[in-house]
Amino acid sequence: MNTTLPKDLLSASLAAVRIQRPLVQNITNYVVMNNSANALLAIGASPVMAHWVREMDEMTAIAGALVINLGTLDDGWIEGMLAAGKAARHRGIPIVLDPVGAGATSQRTQAAMKIIDACHPTIIRGNASEIMALVDARIKSKGVDSTASSDDALEAAKRLACTTSSVVVISGATDYITDGTQVHIVTGGSEMMTAVTGMGCTSTAIIGAFSAVVCDPMEAATAAMAVMSWAGERAAAYSKGNGSMQVNFLDELYNLTPDQL
Numbered sequence: 739m740n741t742t743l744p745k746d747l748l749s750a751s752l753a754a755v756r757i758q759r760p761l762v763q764n765i766t767n768y769v770v771m772n773n774s775a776n777a778l779l780a781i782g783a784s785p786v787m788a789h790w791v792r793e794m795d796e797m798t799a800i801a802g803a804l805v806i807n808l809g810t811l812d813d814g815w816i817e818g819m820l821a822a823g824k825a826a827r828h829r830g831i832p833i834v835l836d837p838v839g840a841g842a843t844s845q846r847t848q849a850a851m852k853i854i855d856a857c858h859p860t861i862i863r864g865n866a867s868e869i870m871a872l873v874d875a876r877i878k879s880k881g882v883d884s885t886a887s888s889d890d891a892l893e894a895a896k897r898l899a900c901t902t903s904s905v906v907v908i909s910g911a912t913d914y915i916t917d918g919t920q921v922h923i924v925t926g927g928s929e930m931m932t933a934v935t936g937m938g939c940t941s942t943a944i945i946g947a948f949s950a951v952v953c954d955p956m957e958a959a960t961a962a963m964a965v966m967s968w969a970g971e972r973a974a975a976y977s978k979g980n981g982s983m984q985v986n987f988l989d990e991l992y993n994l995t996p997d998q999l
Contacts (some may be wrong), residue, residue: 739926749996753963760802760950770936773961780991802950823857841871865920866891928974
């Protein structure tokens with residue numbers, strides 16, 4: 739794992755998560771709820787998976803960060819996302835948006851843009867195609883998979899960051915984190931991570947944990963992606979396939995120490 743963020747900031751960020759154990763509210767999809775919750779527990783955070791619109795105001799009031807993931811959508815979920823996002827914005831709670839599948843259908847792209855316009859997320863994390871689709875609706879993705887590399891999406895990410903005032907994260911072989919001017923880079927990880935469902939969604943949840951304890955969203959997002967890269971690289975070294983990779987990845991998150999970073 740390599741990153742442009744200084745190592746002392748990386749270790750301090752992880753230590754803050756371990757000590758403060760922030761509550762991260764997740765409105766996320768059925769496919770990854772278990773994965774994301776276990777990853778948050780492994781990193782030292784406290785997850786809650788809640789999407790009922792009637793409890794959004796109260797639930798958001800006790801959270802350190804809100805993660806909105808568009809993986810499995812319907813009208814009720816979108817209503818809950820908007821309610822939670824507006825409540826979090828009102829309270830100054832960091833919001834992390836994962837526009838899953840943006841570019842696959844016009845409805846998904848429009849839903850993502852509606853949430854961006856109404857909730858003003860602190861951080862937006864997606865793969866290259868998703869980020870590009872939020873800038874140019876003509877861009878198409880392959881379901882939830884990217885048809886472009888993270889390198890291809892960097893200029894689009896900068897534009898999106900400037901127009902939304904959000905930090906934008908592109909995950910891929912190389913991770914880019916930008917506020918429209920600065921660019922942080924994280925390299926490493928493993929190709930095997932792409933064979934484990936929900937790794938991107940997991941990284942969004944981890945970004946939520948770091949954003950709850952690190953004031954600078956650029957630093958929070960970069961530290962989170964560095965932790966993902968570190969754990970993925972270490973786990974892949976002794977995993978026999980994607981099944982053991984999933985378990986080993988959680989173990990690496992759990993055993994990671996600030997000193998190792």
